[in-house]
Amino acid sequence: MADMAPKSLRSAPLHLKQASDLMAQSGTSVAANNRYNPLPNNPLDFSTSTELSTLNSLLDGVSRGITTIRAASDSIAAITKLVQLALALVSQAQKTTDTNVRARLVDQFNALLPQIDQVTADANFNGINLLEGGDLRIITNQHCCPAVSVTAFHATVSGDLAITKPKNTWATNFEIQATADNLNLALVYLRSQAQSLSDTLSTIQIREHFIKTMINTLRTGGDWRTPADSNKESANLLALQTRQQLSNITRWLATQAEQNVLRLLWQAD
Amino acid sequence: MTLKIELKPGERFIVGECIVTNCRQRAWLLIEGSAPILREKDIMTLEQADTPAKRVYLAVQLMYTARDPRLQHETYFVLMRDLIQAAPSAWPHIAAVNNHILAGELYKALKSAKALIAYEKELIDRQTRSDCRSA
Numbered sequence: 001m002a003d004m005a006p007k008s009l010r011s012a013p014l015h016l017k018q019a020s021d022l023m024a025q026s027g028t029s030v031a032a033n034n035r036y037n038p039l040p041n042n043p044l045d046f047s048t049s050t051e052l053s054t055l056n057s058l059l060d061g062v063s064r065g066i067t068t069i070r071a072a073s074d075s076i077a078a079i080t081k082l083v084q085l086a087l088a089l090v091s092q093a094q095k096t097t098d099t100n101v102r103a104r105l106v107d108q109f110n111a112l113l114p115q116i117d118q119v120t121a122d123a124n125f126n127g128i129n130l131l132e133g134g135d136l137r138i139i140t141n142q143h144c145c146p147a148v149s150v151t152a153f154h155a156t157v158s159g160d161l162a163i164t165k166p167k168n169t170w171a172t173n174f175e176i177q178a179t180a181d182n183l184n185l186a187l188v189y190l191r192s193q194a195q196s197l198s199d200t201l202s203t204i205q206i207r208e209h210f211i212k213t214m215i216n217t218l219r220t221g222g223d224w225r226t227p228a229d230s231n232k233e234s235a236n237l238l239a240l241q242t243r244q245q246l247s248n249i250t251r252w253l254a255t256q257a258e259q260n261v262l263r264l265l266w267q268a269d
Numbered sequence: 270m271t272l273k274i275e276l277k278p279g280e281r282f283i284v285g286e287c288i289v290t291n292c293r294q295r296a297w298l299l300i301e302g303s304a305p306i307l308r309e310k311d312i313m314t315l316e317q318a319d320t321p322a323k324r325v326y327l328a329v330q331l332m333y334t335a336r337d338p339r340l341q342h343e344t345y346f347v348l349m350r351d352l353i354q355a356a357p358s359a360w361p362h363i364a365a366v367n368n369h370i371l372a373g374e375l376y377k378a379l380k381s382a383k384a385l386i387a388y389e390k391e392l393i394d395r396q397t398r399s400d401c402r403s404a
Contacts, residue, residue, distance in 0.1 A: 058371075141371035148373070203373065209339045210370060217346040234396030236355035237389060240321050244351070252344055253324065256331050257315050261286045265312060 065138035075123035
């Protein structure tokens with residue numbers, strides 16, 4: 001078997017050969033519960049299931065947080081459409097001098113305002129409404145901090161949107177323009193809130209992906225964190241070092257590095 | 270969070286997706302914001318990442334500076350699992366890295382990964398010394 005090994009391994013120091021022998025044996029040793037027997041009352045064994053349980057709880061919280069944020073984002077989109085409809089009515093009023101037409105447009109405008117408040121009221125998910133002052137705190141690690149916080153606001157016409165009813169049925173151009181300015185400010189505010197939620201959502205989704213990947217790794221690992229003979233760990237590491245050099249993992253790291261800003265630093269050298 | 274950095278002439282660092290080079294004199298910078306910041310001395314190249322723990326550091330570094338860190342998650346966990354299977358006693362160091370990543374503190378995760386590299390070296394040096402004594 002040694003003759004079939006690459007030349008680099010055949011001429012390697014003694015501890016490398018021991019390492020490769022150990023790695024060849026490790027599969028049967030673990031299965032036979034032999035050299036790699038767990039110690040009695042092994043704290044690492046205990047922590048695997050505890051950790052899985054904690055991670056699953058974290059994942060539940062994070063997933064609920066994502067759904068709450070998405071519900072808020074969808075509601076902001078719906079409110080934005082209503083405000084844009086209101087702006088369209090303003091635009092129509094600006095194109096006519098007929099006071100009766102303007103009065104009818106004001107009625108339609110006023111009918112939109114309670115619809116905006118209703119969308120806000122319905123943006124409740126899991127008991128939290130980010131559009132009605134319900135702050136959200138999403139815990140993404142076992143020590144509970146730092147958590148990801150989402151500060152709520154009040155997306156109502158009388159709250160942060162500050163959209164006021166026309167006083168004189170748009171009798172003057174000045175009054176119509178005041179309403180238009182009011183609505184444009186509300187749109188800027190809504191866009192800013194939407195962007196902030198989108199940024200938070202991206203952050204949370206990355207954490208969620210990390211937690212899910214960690215859970216999958218722990219689940220498929222079995223008792224892979226059982227302590228081995230500490231004298232063998234060094235040999236194991238050296239064998240792993242060689243194995244990794246020949247494996248796809250280093251090629252994958254190289255591919256990722258090529259798409260990273262770090263390549264600018266490496267190319268400049 | 271405000272970061273204070275002192276740069277020697279010619280020293281470089283990464284901010285977000287840019288490389289900043291300090292040209293002539295020693296400089297002191299205060300940086301605020303959430304973009305990734307990495308000093309030249311903390312940057313590991315592909316060629317330098319030639320041990321299992323150093324590859325874990327590289328994976329964390331790529332996560333820290335990538336536009337989409339999710340692309341590095343699988344690689345990180347493969348490297349982590351392989352290292353722990355080889356040296357289960359390194360778990361407390363890996364757990365520290367994991368917790369910092371979970372908390373979104375990638376810079377601290379890099380520091381913990383440096384401690385992991387030091388621990389790996391200690392394990393290997395211990396074996397080398399033992400081989401010398403028994404030789």
